[in-house]
Amino acid sequence: MRRAVFPGSFDPITLGHVDIIERALPLFDEIIIAIGINSDKKYMYSLEDRKRYIEETFGGIDKIKVETYTGLTVHFCKKKNAQFILRGLRNTTDLTYEQSIAQTNVAIAGIESIFLVSSPSVSNISSSIVRDVKRNDGDISRLVPKSVK
Numbered sequence: 463m464r465r466a467v468f469p470g471s472f473d474p475i476t477l478g479h480v481d482i483i484e485r486a487l488p489l490f491d492e493i494i495i496a497i498g499i500n501s502d503k504k505y506m507y508s509l510e511d512r513k514r515y516i517e518e519t520f521g522g523i524d525k526i527k528v529e530t531y532t533g534l535t536v537h538f539c540k541k542k543n544a545q546f547i548l549r550g551l552r553n554t555t556d557l558t559y560e561q562s563i564a565q566t567n568v569a570i571a572g573i574e575s576i577f578l579v580s581s582p583s584v585s586n587i588s589s590s591i592v593r594d595v596k597r598n599d600g601d602i603s604r605l606v607p608k609s610v611k
């Protein structure tokens with residue numbers, strides 16, 4: 463069973479995340495969308511809402527599970543018997559950030575990261591931009607899936 467964990471804050475899930483998850487579906491038998499809980503971080507959307515938006519977006523797709531976790535992503539992967547971490551790359555800034563984390567994850571746990579480059583139509587989208595637009599009463603409807611709207 464080829465299982466991947468797609469970790470993130472998903473505050474909130476965006477069309478950028480949806481793009482990566484949908485395109486990764488043929489590559490894996492199961493994808494666990496894993497919402498990381500970091501007690502030092504302030505979120506705009508509650509954990510319950512973030513989880514619900516993801517579940518509503520992918521409802522009915524058996525290969526996709528939604529879970530929450532604390533601690534190291536590689537420990538969560540081991541617990542779930544997942545061999546891979548799935549990540550999206552929008553630009554070279556993402557790559558620079560991801561590179562050392564991915565290398566560390568191989569070194570400490572033997573977990574490989576699989577990267578998909580985002581589709582050009584969504585490479586501008588990030589959860590933080592969505593939060594900024596929302597905070598200032600802008601229209602987020604072209605940035606997020608229906609469940610968040």
Ligand code: ADP
Binds near residue numbers: 471
């Ligand atoms: P984190 O808090 O770990 O940055 P996010 O929820 O922001 O988590 O993102 C989770 C994953 O989704 C990361 O791999 C991130 O690069 C990817 N991602 C986010 N937005 C996009 C996008 N527009 N296109 C491709 N990948 C994206």
